Every structure is written in structure tokens, then in C-alpha cells.
Amino acid sequence: MLLNISGIPIEVCKKDIKNMHLYVKPPNGSVMVSAPLTISDEAIERFVRTKVSWIKKQIAKFDNQSRQSEREYVSGETLFVWGKQYYLQIEYGNKNSIVLSGDKAVLTVRKGSTADQRENLVREWYRELLKTEIARLLPKWEKITDLKATGWQTKYMTTRWGTCNPKTGKIWINLQLAKKTPECLEYIILHELIHLVEKTHNERFVSLMDMYMPMWREVKATLNDQTLDYME
Numbered sequence: 001m002l003l004n005i006s007g008i009p010i011e012v013c014k015k016d017i018k019n020m021h022l023y024v025k026p027p028n029g030s031v032m033v034s035a036p037l038t039i040s041d042e043a044i045e046r047f048v049r050t051k052v053s054w055i056k057k058q059i060a061k062f063d064n065q066s067r068q069s070e071r072e073y074v075s076g077e078t079l080f081v082w083g084k085q086y087y088l089q090i091e092y093g094n095k096n097s098i099v100l101s102g103d104k105a106v107l108t109v110r111k112g113s114t115a116d117q118r119e120n121l122v123r124e125w126y127r128e129l130l131k132t133e134i135a136r137l138l139p140k141w142e143k144i145t146d147l148k149a150t151g152w153q154t155k156y157m158t159t160r161w162g163t164c165n166p167k168t169g170k171i172w173i174n175l176q177l178a179k180k181t182p183e184c185l186e187y188i189i190l191h192e193l194i195h196l197v198e199k200t201h202n203e204r205f206v207s208l209m210d211m212y213m214p215m216w217r218e219v220k221a222t223l224n225d226q227t228l229d230y231m232e
């Protein structure tokens with residue numbers, strides 16, 4: 001039997017045992033309950049519901065382990081740009097720059113630069129890429145939806161892809177979207193625009209998403225299965 005509680009699939013296994021046991025198993029944090037043969041499905045579900053916050057915490061631990069480890073920004077590391085993978089190649093020079101060439105991302109820095117300085121260079125470069133695309137795509141989606149943001153900014157965030165303030169009409173977009181395919185950015189722009197008129201992910205929100213971007217669920221899935229730096 002498979003339960004689905006708060007969107008978490010939970011495998012139920014009935015056995016000749018006395019008590020219920022709940023497991024969150026490596027490597028992906030899959031959830032399993034073993035329960036006595038005599039216990040009803042409703043009782044199992046009630047039991048699991050009382051443990052949801054604990055389950056989520058355990059799953060989050062596995063998630064963190066599978067995320068990208070901290071980077072040094074040295075040759076051979078990978079860099080994602082608009083969904084494509086590049087290999088970092090560090091070169092030395094007086095002027096900082098990043099140039100994509102074939103499957104390489106050539107990062108020119110001063111000799112003796114620190115990992116933090118290189119990270120900062122990459123981050124600001126992502127910001128420029130992202131700003132150019134937002135400037136192009138936000139007006140496109142504003143036109144389609146007839147919704148309008150009063151302003152927007154990019155921001156390095158570790159817990160969300162975008163956010164907005166419905167009171168002021170302002171939108172923030174996560175810098176890390178420059179690593180994802182361009183559809184992911186479009187999805188987040190649309191998502192935040194709709195939040196300007198619908199705060200929660202209720203039925204109306206979902207029906208607006210369906211209307212403007214019928215494929216949004218697939219885009220959302222690709223957004224969340226790619227690794228992110230320090231996403232916690």
C-alpha cells in the first residue's frame with residue numbers, strides 16, 4: 001500500500017509485529033512505515049500525519065547531502081549556464097572576465113585570487129546574464145497576463161526561486177536561475193506575476209498557471225531536480 005501525505009509518498013508494509021515503525025531511508029529519504037497486520041489503514045494514516053514535520057526534517061537532511069558541495073572555483077569544476085554544463089578553466093590576467101567557449105567557461109582572474117573573489121565574479125556575471133533575460137522576458141509575460149510588476153530585482157537566495165510583495169508589486173528573482181534552462185526563469189516570472197493578484201497556491205492560482213503555461217508542472221520538476229549551490 002502507498003500513502004500520500006502532504007505530497008510525500010509513504011510505503012506501508014504490514015507485518016507480524018507489535019508496534020508501528022516509521023523509517024526515512026537513505027539515499028533519497030524514501031519513507032516507509034511498518035505496521036502490525038491487525039491495524040487499520042486509517043490508524044496508520046493518522047499515525048503518519050502526526051509525524052509529518054519530523055518526516056520532512058529527515059528528508060531535508062538527505063536533500064542537503066545530495067546537493068552540490070561548496071566550490072573552490074578552480075579548473076575542472078563545472079559551471080551551469082542556462083541549463084548547460086561547462087568546465088571551468090582558470091587563467092591569469094589583469095582584468096577579470098568570464099568567457100564561454102565550447103564546453104569551457106574560461107575564468108580570467110588575478111594570480112592569488114581567493115575562492116571568495118572568484119565566486120563573487122561568477123555571481124556578478126550570473127547577475128548580468130539574468131538581468132538581460134528578465135528585461136526581455138518580464139515585459140513579455142506582463143503583456144500575456146495583463147499583470148504588471150512595479151519593479152524587479154535579482155537576489156542571491158538559497159531557499160526560494162523568486163518572491164514578490166503583492167502590496168508594493170515588486171518581484172525578486174533568484175540569481176541562481178541563470179544556471180537553469182530559460183524556461184525555468186519564465187516559469188518563475190509567471191509564478192511571481194500571478195502572486196501579485198493571488199497570494200497562495202490555491203485553485204485560482206493553479207488555474208491561472210494552467211491557462212498561461214500548460215507545461216508548468218514539467219518545468220517545475222526540472223527546476224527542482226537539478227542541483228543547486230548551498231540550497232538549504
Ligand SMILES: [Zn+2]
Nearest residue numbers: 191195200201
Ligand atoms: Zn509561489
